Amino acid sequence: MADRDDALRAALLAHGTSDHYTDPRLYDYEYRDRVGDVIWYRALARDRGRGLRVLELGAGTGRVTLALLADGHHLTALDRMRPMLDRLREKTANDPAAARLTPVLADLRRLPLEDDAFDLVIAPFNTLQHLYTADDLLRCFREVARVLAPGGAFAFDVMLPDLDWLTWDPESRHGVSAFVHPVTGERMIYSTNHTYDHHTQVCHIRIYYDDPTPRSDEFIPPPEPRALVHLAHRQIFPEELRALIPRAGLVLDSLDGDFQGRRLAEEIESMVALCHKPRVHRP
């Protein structure tokens, strides 16, 4: 029984770390309005100097990468999903700045990169929530500490666990909205719900794509969705970050809310962490 549960959980995590990243054009469409984080990462890099060597972990289709590239930095864009990196390459195909871009297909827990090679490492938009155990998160932090140059900075944002939202009814649908697929032109209804696994701290989000209903003001989910995308996000609590970051040999300089330096509180959506690697680093 335990074996079967473990196998089911592993299958869910496999889907939860891949499904959402197999249709990069839909990904770009769904997050087209998310800009506050891009402004913040851009300012962070600009304040640290010109022509920085930047590593982006989970770079995806380049939502943040392309802004930093446009500012003259050298970008190593690492991701485990080939479709996402292919889309990034496509976007820069005719851009001379692509000479400063190195896409790398790899895993966050094992970076195929030299020691001390980067001035800045970033992991925007919940990327680290795809590491499903505290050990994996620590492995990633240790890799970051290894590849950062002494004095270099590491910044990332993850969701602040929202205890009310996590325990919503897993059956009801939220965020119901009609949209047109950016490539196929098909009309669809988007909706989500989620189940929180208290044991593993993983929230299993289901994103449903359904056919439009005759009356747009009333959506009754069909028994079988047209398409179902699984997205698994491990919840990371502030104290976990305060414990793991120093264990990796990094210094946590700040842990604030929503890219505005706000204190973590109920209304905050994202935790934004800023760390550095000490000039004398003891792994």
Ligand SMILES: C[S@@+](CC[C@H](N)C(=O)[O-])C[C@H]1O[C@@H](n2cnc3c(N)ncnc32)[C@H](O)[C@@H]1O
């Ligand atoms: C939410 S997206 C963020 C993409 C991009 N940084 C952005 O802000 O739009 C998370 C990205 O992390 C990548 N990812 C997830 N787990 C990973 C892993 N273990 N190793 C490398 N990349 C991973 C996904 O493929 C995806 O492109």
